Amino acid sequence: MFSEQNAKAGVTFPQGFKAAGVRAGIKKSGNLDVAVIYTEKEAAVAGTFTQNAVAAAPVFASKKVVQTGTAHAVTANAGCANACTGEQGAADARSMQLITAQELGCQPDDVIVASTGVIGVNLPMDKMEKGIHQAVSELDEHGSENAGKAIITTDTYSKACATEVEIGGKNVRFGAIAKGSGMIQPNMATMLCFITTDAAIDSSLLQKALLEVVEVTFNMLSVDGDMSTNDMCIVLANGAAGNAKIESEGADYDTFKETLLKICRGLAERIASDGEGATKxxxxxxxxxxxxxxxxxxxxxxxxxxxxxxxxxxxxxxxxxxxxxxxxxxxxxxxxxxxxxxxxxxxxxxxxxxxxxxxxxxxxxxxxxxxxxxxxxxxxxxxxxxxxxxxxxxxxxxxxxxx
Amino acid sequence: MFSEQNAKAGVTFPQGFKAAGVRAGIKKSGNLDVAVIYTEKEAAVAGTFTQNAVAAAPVFASKKVVQTGTAHAVTANAGCANACTGEQGAADARSMQLITAQELGCQPDDVIVASTGVIGVNLPMDKMEKGIHQAVSELDEHGSENAGKAIITTDTYSKACATEVEIGGKNVRFGAIAKGSGMIQPNMATMLCFITTDAAIDSSLLQKALLEVVEVTFNMLSVDGDMSTNDMCIVLANGAAGNAKIESEGADYDTFKETLLKICRGLAERIASDGEGATKxxxxxxxxxxxxxxxxxxxxxxxxxxxxxxxxxxxxxxxxxxxxxxxxxxxxxxxxxxxxxxxxxxxxxxxxxxxxxxxxxxxxxxxxxxxxxxxxxxxxxxxxxxxxxxxxxxxxxxxxxxx
Missing domain, CATH: 3.10.20.340 (ArgJ beta chain, C-terminal domain)
Known part of the structure; x- marks a missing residue:
């Protein structure tokens, strides 16, 4: 079920999700560096975050979104971590939400934001604004590959996967993109990982499943023992598959959680395997x-x-x-x-x-x-x-x- | 007081101590690899040891010596750690005590033994026996330099120091040799460190002073976060200086402990500075x-x-x-x-x-x-x-x- 073709489909494999990755000029290399993932249909959202006491500005902003239980979009950039950036950093993370909401016609509190890259440098917000504008204009049902490339830093390749399972008699799809590489010993969540699914599931159950799965997957991973300031793992579930909404534990929840587990385990393995400079x-x-x-x-x-x-x-x-x-x-x-x-x-x-x-x-x-x-x-x-x-x-x- | 000349005198700077370092063929390089330190006058002994659950055979043997409160000698080798060597390892550590005692005419339980080097390899006891025999025959009041060289592994130089202070109106001398380099994050004691003094001091006070000093010196040192199976820090105090024996806390004890602290801090700094591959x-x-x-x-x-x-x-x-x-x-x-x-x-x-x-x-x-x-x-x-x-x-x- 984890076919090569599905993997490429990544976060856009589930119904109702679009994505894009563009060059905004934040990475010095000139590579793709701003990603947007979007679901028009409102999604239940769950997330786990770094436990580093020096958490980055986007971590605080995204925690608030997860608390609301729903989201429509993820905007992420690589090349600058927006960590240790004080009030300016908090304002910039908020601006990422505002700009994305403006472009998509949703609420700022519906936008998860994430950054990865150098610590202690402010985001170039002019480039960010143009990048988000362009990414939203390029949102596409085949956009996961570019979005995956836009969130990597020293990773040698973009990690993506996708799968399909039957839940409550309906085909339910899952997809994910993730990045790892250095400063990797997550403790509660990991680097950046965005998972989408068209399953219908209650947001508190979604959070429960994610916490349990992350505990035995991303939290069991270490590249160098350094826990990043920016770690984040997010799941968006938009219900487009039409399954009877999962509102209690049982067979459907078990299938859902089992699938989430396989996805996270596969990504954790690939992040370890692609650790900075790794040969083993x-x-x-x-x-x-x-x-x-x-x-x-x-x-x-x-x-x-x-x-x-x-x-x-x-x-x-x-x-x-x-x-x-x-x-x-x-x-x-x-x-x-x-x-x-x-x-x-x-x-x-x-x-x-x-x-x-x-x-x-x-x-x-x-x-x-x-x-x-x-x-x-x-x-x-x-x-x-x-x-x-x-x-x-x-x-x-x-x-x-x-x- | 930490003069270059005194430093070279090392463990033989205090009165009544002799030392030697010889080539026994345990190191593949052919360098000096067996050291003996000896005091004819019985010394109070104190020691701290690795907290690694996989402690090496000599650690167990030397802990028993420290429990008796007195010792006459230290026999140490580099090139083979005698760790993870089971019953054979325990027998070999005991043999090191027996051979040394036989040569020196003291009791086996008066001999501290220590090993450092590769884990999981048995000591070549024929070479060891010849080495101890030769070292004892070469025991000398200027033998500290060779003893220091015989205990190093990947260290780029042998760490030694010596100093003199007045305690109870008498000149009291201290000397030490130590090795560090890799697998260094002591927790309670460190790599190998042997300190001698001609002070007269009660062995339980000696142990108290050593524990307190190690806590803020060797235990504050890390080269790579790896706590060795063989860490050991030993002090021998033979009383040859003729000071009124330190039997309670007070000015004399304070001077003694302060001097021990300076010695251990100096060695800890040098072990960090000479960490494997260190440039800073x-x-x-x-x-x-x-x-x-x-x-x-x-x-x-x-x-x-x-x-x-x-x-x-x-x-x-x-x-x-x-x-x-x-x-x-x-x-x-x-x-x-x-x-x-x-x-x-x-x-x-x-x-x-x-x-x-x-x-x-x-x-x-x-x-x-x-x-x-x-x-x-x-x-x-x-x-x-x-x-x-x-x-x-x-x-x-x-x-x-x-x-």
């Missing part, structure tokens, strides 16, 4: 803990260890660094009961290194996608964390001084 | 918090941010990344009240970037030693954290696969 995609599966929280702590400790990340960059099956990061995760452990596997091959068990087939282990380490299994042998809970390696390229991308 | 030494001074713990959390969050560390590597005055890391530290903050300075120059205040003299800021960023001041404006507490930048060289050192 690492899935860390922690089992045998007393709680999900313990398993997550251990997984994140391993995912954020620079020594683990550089070892995988060097294709070094250095389980010592993995078990060291497990050991300082702050979860009580019994080293004797703990088992670590790389690509299914045991490398640590019974408190010591396991005799591994060196040839087979070398083949695992040479792969792009590597699964690290850590069984703590102390309980029934588990968690999966996604991350990438740490390469020269990461240092290059973030150590280059652009005046 | 960063002192992060956090003020205006409600507690020391809050200030430490903020300092560590900034110190461990790969985006902050790569920015300083690139000499980029990117305060946005610093304030972002402050924001996700998990301490309530008021961005409007927060002030950030680089090298004394305000870069963030009142919730927005400050107008900084670009020329002056560029000069600050070009320096090797840079002070980052973060005033949270919300209390009277403060803390200082030391770290280094993140360079290509760090990735190279840790990403190279040595089979």
């Amino acid at each position: 995609f690492l899935t860390i599966h922690v089992t045998g803990t007393k709680s999900f929280a313990d398993a997550k702590k251990i997984g994140m400790s391993v995912a954020n260890s620079p020594l683990v990340k550089t070892a995988f960059f060097g294709q070094d099956p250095n389980w010592g660094r993995v078990i060291c990061a497990v050991g300082y995760a702050g979860v009580p452990m019994d080293p004797e009961k703990t088992v670590v596997k790389f690509g299914g091959i045991p490398v640590y068990a019974g408190g010591v290194g396991a005799e591994a087939d060196e040839e087979a282990l070398r083949a695992v380490m040479a792969k792009h996608d590597i699964v690290i299994e850590i069984d703590m042998g102390s309980g029934e809970s588990e968690a999966t964390v996604w991350t990438c390696d740490f390469s020269y390229e990461y240092v290059k991308i973030n150590g280059e001084y652009h005046t | 030494f960063l002192t992060i001074h956090v003020t205006g918090t409600k507690s020391f713990a809050d200030a430490k959390k903020i300092g560590m969050s900034v110190a461990n941010s790969p985006l902050v560390k790569t920015a300083f590597f690139g000499q980029d005055p990117n305060w946005g990344r610093v304030i972002c890391a402050v924001g996700y530290a998990g301490v309530p903050m008021d961005p409007e009240k927060t002030v950030v300075k680089f090298g004394g120059i305000p870069v963030y205040a009142g919730g927005v970037g400050a107008e900084a003299d670009e020329e002056a800021l560029r000069a600050v960023m070009a320096k090797h030693d840079i002070v980052i001041e973060i005033d949270m404006g919300s209390g009277e507490s403060e803390a200082t954290v030391w770290t280094c930048d993140f360079s290509y060289e760090y990735v190279k050192i840790n990403g190279e696969y040595h089979t």
Whole structure:
């Protein structure tokens, strides 16, 4: 169901959604940098946001929109984060809502706004105004691809997906675009992710489903342990599919949530895989803990260890660094009961290194996608964390001084 | 008082201590790799150790020695951590004690043992035995320099210091050797640090002083956020100075603790400055918090941010990344009240970037030693954290696969 063709359709795959991405001149590269997503039919809206105490201006503006329960549009830009910009930043985020509402004929409080890029720089509002004007004029049922490109920063490609499921006897569609790359360890929401669906669903149930799904998808993702000031994950559900509105938990809600889960998991995996400078995609599966929280702590400790990340960059099956990061995760452990596997091959068990087939282990380490299994042998809970390696390229991308 | 000459004297500066460092063939490089420090006169001993749940065998062995309150010797090696080595590892650590005791004519439980290097590899005990034998035969009042070299791994130089103070009308000497470099975010103790003094002091007071000093020195240090399996900080006090034994708190204890603090702070700074691949030494001074713990959390969050560390590597005055890391530290903050300075120059205040003299800021960023001041404006507490930048060289050192 996650076909290549559907993926391209992205946020415009569900009925009643249009999108556009244009060049407003905010990115220095001259690439697409302003996106608008629009549903004429009012949509229930849900959102999760960064927990960083230094949240960006658009985060505050969009939180208010989510509180109203409904929205018509999303306006997002890359190239400038509008973070640490004080009163001017708040005014600029509001202006993004006002300009979009004016162009679309909706209310400013119906417009989610998002920004990503450099911190501490004011938005060039003249360029923004022209960009929104142009994007609205180009809104199109095939506009998701451009919108996806307009929200990326150091991502090497735009993440998009789409799918269709049956809910209450009706075909219901979902689509999404997302961006990640650097400053990525979401805690409650992630970078930027916009999900659309033509399902009819109550906004408080939509929020419930989103929170639960984000907890086990985007919140399990780390590129570099840095939680951004601008993280945001938004779902718009406009009801155009004509299903009986989901107003309580049950089979329809379960199908809806399950689909949302698949979308978010797929995007989280791709964001980890496309982390800044990444050459490896690492899935860390922690089992045998007393709680999900313990398993997550251990997984994140391993995912954020620079020594683990550089070892995988060097294709070094250095389980010592993995078990060291497990050991300082702050979860009580019994080293004797703990088992670590790389690509299914045991490398640590019974408190010591396991005799591994060196040839087979070398083949695992040479792969792009590597699964690290850590069984703590102390309980029934588990968690999966996604991350990438740490390469020269990461240092290059973030150590280059652009005046 | 921290003269260059004294520094070289290191752990053999205090009366009654001898040391040696020899080549036992444990390091692949063939460099010095086994060190012995010895005091014929029994010494009070105190120690702090890693909190990593996967502690190495020598950590367990040395904890038992510290519990007895007295010791005569330290035997340490680099090139092999004797961590994750199970029962064999425990037996090997015990053998290090037995061999040393046999050579010196003391009890095995009088011998502190320590190892640093690769995790998951067994100690080559034949080489170890010959090494200890040779080191004991070379024990010398000028042996600290070689002992210091024998405990380093990827450090670019051996850290040593020595000093003399008056306690109870007697000249009392202190000396120390330490190693750091990678896998460095101690939590309770640090990497390897051996401190000697000829002061006479009760072992429980010695332990108290050490714990309090380590809390604000080695525990405030991070190279890469990775807490090692082998961290250990040991003090031996043999009483040879002839001062009236310090058996209660008071002026003598204060002088003793103050001196210990200066030694540990100096070594912590040098370990940060010589972090793996480091090109910058960063002192992060956090003020205006409600507690020391809050200030430490903020300092560590900034110190461990790969985006902050790569920015300083690139000499980029990117305060946005610093304030972002402050924001996700998990301490309530008021961005409007927060002030950030680089090298004394305000870069963030009142919730927005400050107008900084670009020329002056560029000069600050070009320096090797840079002070980052973060005033949270919300209390009277403060803390200082030391770290280094993140360079290509760090990735190279840790990403190279040595089979």
